Amino acid sequence: MVFYRLAFKPAIGLYGQHDPSAALFEDGQLVYAIEEERLSRRKHAVGAFPRNAIQACLDYRDLSLSDLDDIVLPYDPSLQWKILPHYLETALSADNWLKRFVFLGDTIVTQVRGQMYPTRQIENKLASIGTPVPPISTQPHHACHAASAFHPSEFEEALVLTIDAKGEYDATTVWHGTPDGLERIRTYPHPNSLGLFFAVVTEYLGFRMFNGEGKVMGLAPYGRPNRTIESALRDVIETGADYDVTDLTNQWGTDAGVEQLESIFDRPRRKTSGAFTQWEKDLALTAQSLLEETVVDLVETYCRKIGTNNVALAGGVVLNCKMNQQIINLDIVDDVFIQPVANDAGLALGAGWLDQSPSAVDQMSTTYFGPSYTTSTIKQRLEANKIEYTEPDQLERTIAQRLAEGSLVGWFQGRLEMGPRALGNRSILADPRTADSRDRVNEHVKHREGWRPFAPSLLETASTEYLGTEQSSPFMITTSTVPSERTDELKAVLHPADETTRPQTVNDDQNPRYAKLLREFEKITGVPVLLNTSFNDHGEPIVTTPQEAIKDFYGMGLDYLVLEDVVVKK
Known part of the structure; x- marks a missing residue:
């Protein structure tokens, strides 16, 4: 028998306020995970129960809620009493008696729920998805x-x-x-x-x-x-x-x-x-x-x-x-x-x-835990919307050429990334060699402040040459100082004030198609690097579905959209 565990982070009541998500484990191994914001389309999904994320986890293995063996929540409400004095002090310091009374009442109710009924609110929410609700345990945050x-x-x-x-x-x-x-x-x-x-x-x-x-x-x-x-x-x-x-x-x-x-x-x-x-x-x-x-x-x-x-x-x-x-x-x-x-x-x-x-x-080694879409599904969507597309024999070579010529490309492939960084599956790509690329993406694509820097993706084999270190950085969660002899090749992905960069290194095991695109760009330009920013407009979550990618493509200053094996030109 397969053992299925669902772990999810709500953002309601005793369980925090933001960034709800859900993850499905099969015999202890993570097989699927997604943030609620990617499905609700509300940034950080503040105050949300992750119903969509939970359902997506179940759908991935065609499960009902009752098929799960257990559920784990990453909060233990019974521990909140440890900062009760802080809550009481905050309540009593309110600037009028009504606020003090309301805050004090809320504090007492929260503490009682945390001690006596820590999972009742969650059980009630889950019952609307399916019954019986599996056993629920809580773990400290x-x-x-x-x-x-x-x-x-x-x-x-x-x-x-x-x-x-x-x-x-x-x-x-x-x-x-x-x-x-x-x-x-x-x-x-x-x-x-x-x-x-x-x-x-x-x-x-x-x-x-x-x-x-x-x-x-x-x-x-x-x-x-x-x-x-x-x-x-x-x-x-x-x-x-x-x-x-x-x-x-x-x-x-x-x-x-x-x-x-x-x-x-x-x-x-x-x-x-x-x-x-x-x-x-x-x-x-x-x-x-x-x-x-x-x-x-x-x-x-x-x-x-x-x-x-x-x-x-x-x-x-x-x-x-x-x-x-x-x-x-x-x-x-x-x-x-x-x-x-x-x-x-x-x-x-x-x-x-x-x-x-x-x-x-x-x-x-990756964060590709979310949904993917087949080329045939994508074609059906494009044809239903009467959108013309091509299917190049050498897609990576074709797109590398367009990037080298200065085009801005929406790149949609494989499984959706989890986390705040796009890592080559839901990305917007551009030539990293000119400041003009940076400025165009900021102004016409991302619609954000011009002083904010962009990050590069580069072949892992080029780390020493372009980052001055052999250390791999697959997640865009550190910074590096680019050697001075390479800064002219990476003007679009350097922080203008200190010439550091926040890199993603890529190899064939993590993302073979993306690595191939980088190699093709290197053959054309001599530079194994691309500007990579998340595929979303300002203030919205990273795109999840082909339909969302198509919508953003036509609403942003992009030139090409790659959806698995097909290419749309604006």
């Missing part, structure tokens, strides 16, 4: 993050760090990963949260938490060291392995922290669009530097205490690729595995793996 990082790393032993805004009660957790599993070494409880610290700065700079932190990271290299800003921040936070940011994060959400920054700097939060001032760029650089300083010290301190040179990372803060590179560069660190679905969507993966032996989990 940060333990699931930790398993998502350590179990597929193939490390025998490692320091495991999980860093986000908040789990049930923890914000940063230090683990020791061994063949026997995970041992919790230290917990930094909420609200002492690096995720919330960076979110406060994000909101102060006019972006939105859980969505704009990457923009702050991208803005940081435009900044200059500013002793006044740094001194002001160091007066209210402590960095390093014993960090403390609670002066900025102690109230619920980010509003109180933003108000404190307004007071500290005697400047209002940014509310208007337009060019950033140099002061705002300097603040982004300072916040990024303090985050890096803290996490680097955490890694150095606990690598020594545990006695390991391997590091595994997960949690939303770990999407900060510049911070990750600082960890990789440490002398004490030999090897690093970073969960590519580091945000809350990756919790479903860790929940499915947590009770397994780490040695039983396959090494994670």
Whole structure:
């Protein structure tokens, strides 16, 4: 008998607010996973139960809910009592009696539900999909993050760090990963949260938490060291392995922290669009530097205490690729595995793996866990919409030629990626050699701020030549400094302020068709690199279906659309 497990992350009630997802495991092996946003078409699917993602998992193996052997949720609501004093303090500090009464009532109801009926809300939701509902178990949030990082790393032993805004009660957790599993070494409880610290700065700079932190990271290299800003921040936070940011994060959400920054700097939060001032760029650089300083010290301190040179990372803060590179560069660190679905969507993966032996989990080398579509299905869709297409004999060669001539290409093939990065299956591609490519994609395709950089995909065999390292980077979750003799070939994929890049290395085992396209582009141009950005318009999730790809193709400044074996020209 096959054992089927469904793990999913809701974003309702006791189970967080954003990035719901679901994953299906067959005899312990991950066979399918998808984020709810890719199906609901709402970015981050805030406040959603992942009904679509759950159904997609079931459909992949033609299952009913009752065919599942068990269900695992990556939250343990019964643990939330550990930060009850924080909730009560927040409730009692509200600015009027009505708010205090409502917040206090909500806190009490939440605690009672968490202790007495932790899964009832989920059971009721699942019953609308099918009955009987299989047995449901809950696992701690940060333990699931930790398993998502350590179990597929193939490390025998490692320091495991999980860093986000908040789990049930923890914000940063230090683990020791061994063949026997995970041992919790230290917990930094909420609200002492690096995720919330960076979110406060994000909101102060006019972006939105859980969505704009990457923009702050991208803005940081435009900044200059500013002793006044740094001194002001160091007066209210402590960095390093014993960090403390609670002066900025102690109230619920980010509003109180933003108000404190307004007071500290005697400047209002940014509310208007337009060019950033140099002061705002300097603040982004300072916040990024303090985050890096803290996490680097955490890694150095606990690598020594545990006695390991391997590091595994997960949690939303770990999407900060510049911070990750600082960890990789440490002398004490030999090897690093970073969960590519580091945000809350990756919790479903860790929940499915947590009770397994780490040695039983396959090494994670791709994120292609979602749906795929056949060429015949795609042709039927195109013909139904009376859209002309061709089917070139040498598709990769044909598209490489168009890219070399300056065309912008939507590239749709294989299984949908999971996580925030497009890795060659739902991508927009362009020639990396000119700044004009970058500017055209920003302005006419992605419709986003012109200062934001793009990333490259390159053949893994070219890593040393173009990245100055033999290290593979299959997930676009670290940065590299491009050797000076190669920067002229990669103008479209360098950060304009510091000439770093956020690479994806590609080999034939991970993605044979994409690797072939890169080789064909190299034959024509001498450069085994392409600009690769996610196939979506500004503010929407990455496309999932051929129909969505067709819609975006005609709504964006793309020249060609590749759908499996067929090509559409605008």
